[in-house]
Amino acid sequence: MESRLRLATLEDLPEIVTIYNSTIASRIVTADTDPVTVASRIPWFQAHDPNRRPIWVLQSDTGIAAWLSLSDFYGRPAYAATVEVAIYVREEERGKGQASILMEHAIHAAPALGISTLLGFIFAENQASVRLFKKFAFAEWGSLPEVARLDGETRDLLILGRKLGY
Numbered sequence: 001m002e003s004r005l006r007l008a009t010l011e012d013l014p015e016i017v018t019i020y021n022s023t024i025a026s027r028i029v030t031a032d033t034d035p036v037t038v039a040s041r042i043p044w045f046q047a048h049d050p051n052r053r054p055i056w057v058l059q060s061d062t063g064i065a066a067w068l069s070l071s072d073f074y075g076r077p078a079y080a081a082t083v084e085v086a087i088y089v090r091e092e093e094r095g096k097g098q099a100s101i102l103m104e105h106a107i108h109a110a111p112a113l114g115i116s117t118l119l120g121f122i123f124a125e126n127q128a129s130v131r132l133f134k135k136f137a138f139a140e141w142g143s144l145p146e147v148a149r150l151d152g153e154t155r156d157l158l159i160l161g162r163k164l165g166y
Contacts, residue, residue, distance in 0.1 A: 003101065004058070004059045004060075005057070005058055005102070006059060007055070007056060008045075008057045008067060012067075013038050013042070013045050014038050016055070019066070019089070020041075021036060022090070022091055023088060027150040027153070027155075031148050033150065033151075047072075053071055053072060053083065054069075055067060056069075056102060056106070058101060060093070063090075065093040065096075065098050066087065066101075067087070067088055067102070068085065068086065068099075068103070070085060070106060070113070070115070071083060081115055082115070083117070083118060084120070085106060085119065085133075094128075103133075103136050104136070106118070107136060107162075107164070115164065117161060117162070118138070118162045119160065120160040121157055121158070121159060122157070123155045124155065124158050139162070140158055142158070143158050
């Protein structure tokens with residue numbers, strides 16, 4: 001079956017959290033070091049107004065295959081047209097183009113949401129994500145060397161950005 005893209009609902013939060021938590025152990029995707037709980041993510045979910053900062057999911061026969069969120073950048077009014085993009089894919093769905101479907105949708109939907117700048121904050125070691133963002137014309141706008149320490153190893157954080165043409 002082909003995946004169906006839709007807005008996330010609160011009922012999706014357990015699967016969203018499961019997918020997110022599955023990336024923690026790799027130490028190259030997120031700076032969280034321990035699993036998060038559904039309860040701890042309810043405020044995060046509720047902060048994502050579908051008309052401004054949506055969360056989209058790709059629904060398959062077996063559940064949510066992947067999700068993407070658009071989040072406020074830096075929380076100041078002057079940055080209202082700038083968002084952080086986060087994409088997470090269920091392990092068995094990785095490498096099947098699910099993230100590309102979500103990214104393409106986000107780029108096309110962004111202008112109607114009042115968004116002109118997309119940002120990704122990606123550990124340099126996460127080459128799959130770096131490739132994905134660059135595939136969609138994101139450029140490296142900056143690097144924060146050794147800003148994260150995970151299990152005694154430091155990580156550089158890359159800032160990838162894309163201005164939209166409006």
